Amino acid sequence: xxxxxxxxxxxxxxxRRCADDPVSSGIVLTITAGLRDRIVAHARxxxxxxxxxxxxxxxxxxxPERFIxxxxxxxxPTFYRFDSGEQLRVWRQMDDNDEEPVxxxxxxxxxxxxxSRTDISYASEPQAHYVxxxxxxxxxxxxxxxxxxxxxxxxxxVTVVE
Amino acid sequence: MAIEVRIPTILRTYxxxxxxxxxxxxxxxxxxxxxxxxxxGLRGRLIDDNGGLRRFVxxxxxxxxxxxxxxxxxxxxxxxxxxVLPAVAGGL
Numbered sequence: 001x002x003x004x005x006x007x008x009x010x011x012x013x014x015x016r017r018c019a020d021d022p023v024s025s026g027i028v029l030t031i032t033a034g035l036r037d038r039i040v041a042h043a044r045x046x047x048x049x050x051x052x053x054x055x056x057x058x059x060x061x062x063x064p065e066r067f068i069x070x071x072x073x074x075x076x077p078t079f080y081r082f083d084s085g086e087q088l089r090v091w092r093q094m095d096d097n098d099e100e101p102v103x104x105x106x107x108x109x110x111x112x113x114x115x116s117r118t119d120i121s122y123a124s125e126p127q128a129h130y131v132x133x134x135x136x137x138x139x140x141x142x143x144x145x146x147x148x149x150x151x152x153x154x155x156x157x158v159t160v161v162e
Numbered sequence: 163m164a165i166e167v168r169i170p171t172i173l174r175t176y177x178x179x180x181x182x183x184x185x186x187x188x189x190x191x192x193x194x195x196x197x198x199x200x201x202x203g204l205r206g207r208l209i210d211d212n213g214g215l216r217r218f219v220x221x222x223x224x225x226x227x228x229x230x231x232x233x234x235x236x237x238x239x240x241x242x243x244x245x246v247l248p249a250v251a252g253g254l
Contacts, residue, residue: 079253124248
């Protein structure tokens, strides 16, 4: 029996599924161009290591507002992990500000901007939009967003506002 | 004796939605056993089948990750705050 890390129940990878029509499910990531650009810039700066971070927003608002780049304690081209001490400080600060993580982002540096099985099994902020960026191509950066709940990935459209 | 335990969103199904609960015990292990009495199933989300703290869970005693203290044997006392946060990680 395989044991996977993380919170999601073990799933046969072939059963991984996405919503066929994310628009009709009503879910979307709305983000400013400035914040999107900051995610992309962070990913580019840390390439070939994976970059990671959070965008906090008022609790319950679904509005990403405050950009928080996090250290990748793994410093790896294939893994990322928030340093546990830094995570505590950031989560406490969000709690003090009545904020929550609205976006949790990280980059893939050689593969597509799609959550891996490890990404899925670790996803544990039910309200968050999981943004994946790929820096595998020099001339373009893929930027995609997903909801990950109970081991199920649903891609959602990204609406960029000013 | 009261030790404050902060519960992350994903585990609040075990605490009827509460973000903070109280418990007692001389060590983290005892504290978790105590919480399990009132919040059944919580222990299994924190501790694996080998009796160790799960890798993808961060547990803090006040400001310190208990991995840098004594893990489940870390002594706890009245007035301490224990915080649980799921690790944020991923990869291939």
